Amino acid sequence: DAGVIQSPRHEVTEMGQEVTLRCKPISGHDYLFWYRQTMMRGLELLIYFNNNVPIDDSGMPEDRFSAKMPNASFSTLKIQPSEPRDSAVYFCASSLVGRLSPLHFGNGTRLTVT
Amino acid sequence: AQSVTQLDSHVSVSEGTPVLLRCNYSSSYSPSLFWYVQHPNKGLQLLLKYTSAATLVKGINGFEAEFKKSETSFHLTKPSAHMSDAAEYFCVVSLNNNDMRFGAGTRLTVKP
DSSP, rough: OOOOOEESEEEOOOOOOEEEEEOOOOTTTOEEEEEEETTTEEEEEEEEETTTTEETTTTEEEEEEEEEEEEEEEEEEEEESGGGGGGGGEEEEEEHHHHHHHHOOOEEEEEEEO | EEEEEOOOOOEEETTTTTTEEEEEESSSOEEEEEEEEEEETSSSSOOOOEEEEEOOOOOOGEEEEEEEEETTEEEEESOOOOGGGGGEEEEEESSTTTTTOOOOOEEEEEOO
């Protein structure tokens, strides 16, 4: 199993540009999560999906952020327009059903908005 | 409500000495508890998980954690630190997949 795959690993963009982060979860996992990690705030849950359906997006900072999961093997997190304060590492994670199932994280996308 | 507190933001040990990373949790119900490790520029990796089958849980790389309900603690230990253990460690409490709470993290430094 290749694990959770995120792309790109690094993204540098200018303020106002659209940014799209991609995630391929582990095959067979029913849950997919998007997290953001910063020094100031630590790990923050942005949104999670169950069977491709968004369940809780209360962590999405504002309307500039959107996430989709068109099928079981692909999800995107889009920021439009991007701002310098969006600079962070964004992680995607997936897991099986049930509270005993651990999260499997990708290696993250480091986003820098100048 | 559930929450998790990691009592030390930074722990520094010498190579070959024991490691203790402290975690206290708060939960109204019987929780699941996890420890994750994050090496620089990497995602979080599961070290071990408590599933209520045994209070002493063994994980990867020689780490273990003991669930103490009376103390609401789930401290992570290792008898002898290795240089490769230097990383950030996160304690996580979960009632279910929708409600996982991460601690703020403890950065472990290992001195030669």
